[in-house]
Amino acid sequence: AAGVIQSPRHLIKEKRETATLKCYPIPRHDTVYWYQQGPGQDPQFLISFYEKMQSDKGSIPDRFSAQQFSDYHSELNMSSLELGDSALYFCASSSGGQGAVEQYFGPGTRLTVT
């Protein structure tokens, strides 16, 4: 079965640079979620989109923005990168809008900021 695809899998950036992470949800899933997992921490919710509209917002810094496109893929744009942004970034998808319960996660993008 097709899973959530994230690219790139690994990314190394320097401070103050920008980064773009991409997420391709499971086919026919209409909702995408972004989570950040710092070293030794649990995943923290950043933002989600349902049918290309932002549906929920968590602890996402103002330096970050995201969107969902017409083909339901999503991109997380990160600017003015800081050392503390180094983390695993997971994308998850679900179907059924607000009624969905299970979220299916991608393999993650490991971002290292030097």
Next chain:
Amino acid sequence: DQQVKQNSPSLSVQEGRISILNCDYTNSMFDYFLWYKKYPAEGPTFLISISSIKDKNEDGRFTVFLNKSAKHLSLHIVPSQPGDSAVYFCAARGNNAGNMLTFGGGTRLMVKP
């Protein structure tokens, strides 16, 4: 303030025995609870969920029990297998917070052959 807590960072059990992973929560607005398994370098894999209106849900070797009055849930794996060795995350969904999940800190399960 952590709303979902897994107080045991690690658990070691013998193959064939039962593994019991525990999770506590503080927010009474959570309406669904989920368990995820995570291997290194992979994303969390959904295992099983339970609605807050139920007290038990079973799927094969995995059973989740929910005690709402104690704000406590547990995941039972029986019999445990070496391939079950992974980090297990408890997660909760709030009925007033869209679909965002709040995760616990995880418990590393090691199943010894």
